[in-house]
Amino acid sequence: MANQNVPLRVTREGGIVLIELTRPEIRNPLNNELKQAMDSLVRSLEGDRELTGVILTGTGGVFSGGGDVKAMSRERASGEYNGAEDYIARMRHSHGWLRILRELPVPVIAAVDGPCVGAGFSIALLCDFVLVTPRAKFAASFCKIGLAPDLGLFYTLPRAVGQQRAREIFYTGRLIGAEEALRLGLALEIVPEDELLTRAWGIARQMEQSSPVAFALTKQISARALESDFETLLAQELQAQSILLASRYNGEAVDRFAAKEPPRFNFK
Template identity: 55%
Template sequence: MSALNVTREGGIVLLEMAEPGSRNALSDALKAALSEAVHDLTGDPEVRAVVLTGSGGVFCAGGDLKKMLANHKAGAVGGAEDITPRMTQLHGWLRLLRDLPVPVICAVDGPAYGAGLGLALTGDIILASDRASFNASFCKVGAVPDANLFYSLPRMVGLQRAREMFYTGRTVSAEEAQRIGIAMEVTTPEALLPRAMEMAAMMTEASPTAFALTKSITARSLDLDSEALLTLEAQAQSICLSSRYHQDALERFTRKLPPRFDFR
């Protein structure tokens, strides 16, 4: 069986991690499948949105700790030089997923722990079931946060709260996750995936070019000053307002027709 189920519904791609027996831990097979899927999505003009979720009531339990222990016992970890290539591979596809020019919605049911939390926070929107839970428990196994959490978590919850989560490794409930900004909405487990697919469909109703530019600029909005953002805004708007899509949308708006979404 595949570690990752990939299905398409129109322009929406659903990525479902499918190793619930290991709590969808990031095994070599699952990481390879995610890497392949994300590389396939990159540059695919038919993709308009991505929904990432888990299975069996689990989003992702993070790193494969049993495999890590086995590697140590087998003498496969001699020093930092043995770990760096693995981190580089992880960061490679995580970066591609984070930077896809289409909406990425993560539907979290059950645990999103460790690197699984980092994976969830690559999404533009995080939806959670009422039995979802989140933690950054790296400190409990003598590790530092990874999967881009040093960047993403402080921007979601603030530096003080991120440090508290890093330092304690405590578990955050779905209700608290919504309150502190990790999850945007909380639903029942049964309603979670339909809500994610509904939201993804809503987000495809826009110019792909305008969406890609909006996503790219907002990704930098907390790092740049106002003047730099004004420059990016002017450049992006110049591209959009001179596009065929914009002209067609204006024409259809004035005629009280719905916009078209089949060209850029």
């Protein structure tokens, strides 16, 4: 699927989909071509009942350099985007597929090698887990070109590192290396470059070993945990657990446990 106009390569093994950004020579920019490709791909995954995991990564030692600044300059000069109304439409388009990616009822793993800045940083933090190599570098570099953070970073970054540290990262646009990313909670693990995808596939496969419904409900509730009060979370817990206790998956799992039989995963 990778060519000059569709800068993605998609590989599927069973229910796990690997998405690779394939233009490292220009830092895998989130240009219009990539956004259109992501929109089509993510929407196709939304209703995929066989999907069990998604891995998102870049090739050539680059995750993503964020927005295509050279394209922005060309668009401004040509008049292709000629006012706030044009930019609002473009941002709303991106928000559409970003919401779907964030809410997929399966684990979504960002495997970050090299630069992950600007909008690339935003997309990585929308994932459930972020694995990094020692040469990974993050930055909310929007301020350096007179922009505000976008693609959900105002939501995800303060929840990952706290409000004060998020503001420092927003205001300075400085680089954050792999060790600091791990310390701040931006990354789950640091993995050698040649083991990054192996580890990502391993996590995705490990998480196939559970009830799809239980995983989906757990992800849905935990995604809203930080902005919900205690009573709201108790109500959501009650609803989810009632559904799951009545499920065939739980019934079989409990019976096998009681009979001292090994668990049988991927029961539908």
